[in-house]
Amino acid sequence: MSDIHRSGCPINLTLEVVGDKWSLLIIRDMIFGNRRHYRELLGGSEEGISSNILADRLKTLLAAGIISREDDPSHKQKGIYSLTEQGIELLPILAQMAGWGYKYLPVSEELGIRAKLLMEGGPKMWAELMDELREIHLGVKRRRKAGPSVGERLQAAYQKVVAAKKAQTGKDR
Amino acid sequence: MSDIHRSGCPINLTLEVVGDKWSLLIIRDMIFGNRRHYRELLGGSEEGISSNILADRLKTLLAAGIISREDDPSHKQKGIYSLTEQGIELLPILAQMAGWGYKYLPVSEELGIRAKLLMEGGPKMWAELMDELREIHLGVKRRRKAGPSVGERLQAAYQKVVAAKKAQTGKDR
């Protein structure tokens, strides 16, 4: 966790923290899936992370200051994980990755729609989403904007594609 | 390399391609260090990649269409690796990572200066650098701009910090 670094290069240091196959997926689920509990993160993602890996990554991300943890008052063993400001600012990295993957890799339609919208929305949309995350995870009040939030718009678009695909499948057979 | 994917999520797919500790560092060296040969990549970076890992990653990146390889006419065994358009478009991801690392991690002064400039320059500067890379790696002609290129400016800034640090060390002892 805290050995000596391979080099002082910012890209290398970033990779040492989140440069594995799972950390950013956990962050992704926290941002786009609004998952805050261990079990939600464990079973929620399509990829199916192992419980020991998840526990280890949560520990690492906690130590790195990317997420924080507090007890859930509703259950003595339950913890609520939140993104810190540092974690929220990983969003642009995720957005760029989503955009690149959307452009060059065999992305599924329903999971690609968010990437498409984020790309079209650009940094301005990312900033708005980050503000929404600050409200949700850090409790920072913000000026309410007109219309649905970015998070809601992404979620709605996703649901719409899922519904359309379901109808399509139904028609086929 | 081409097994079944864990999911159709664009972020996950991107991570499956470049989500390890070395691939993006190789791309980084090709972009910012202008390293194009196996030996340059092997010995050039501060982190010290093993030869077998490098060979494997080059193979993977080649298969993924992120880099290309052609024979060096000066030596029958020598190969020149170039970034493809797909590889060049990884730059925004690297830039965001560099910016995040610069902000939150213990980046060394001389290696951080590039991240700082890239952050200040923003997407416009990235686009210009990508155009320069297209000229170098893809042979695409471009309109010559006035003054030094982005690549040259980054390199010059790096050299300046190194020189300043050297002088500082010399003064100290």
Next chain:
DNA sequence: CCCAACTGATCTTGTTTCGCAAGCAGTTGG
């Protein structure tokens, strides 16, 4: 021609990490 230096790349041998399944102790609600 001969050989040392160089080319990209592989083999060998450990060590670390990963990934899946099962299991753990404590908590909750019925």
Next chain:
DNA sequence: CCAACTGCTTGCGAAACAAGATCAGTTGGG
């Protein structure tokens, strides 16, 4: 009292990683 749930750990086989020696082919100086 007990089944379902909480976060989390353990065991173990598989895969990835890391360091160094080694490989065959190429090149150029002597």
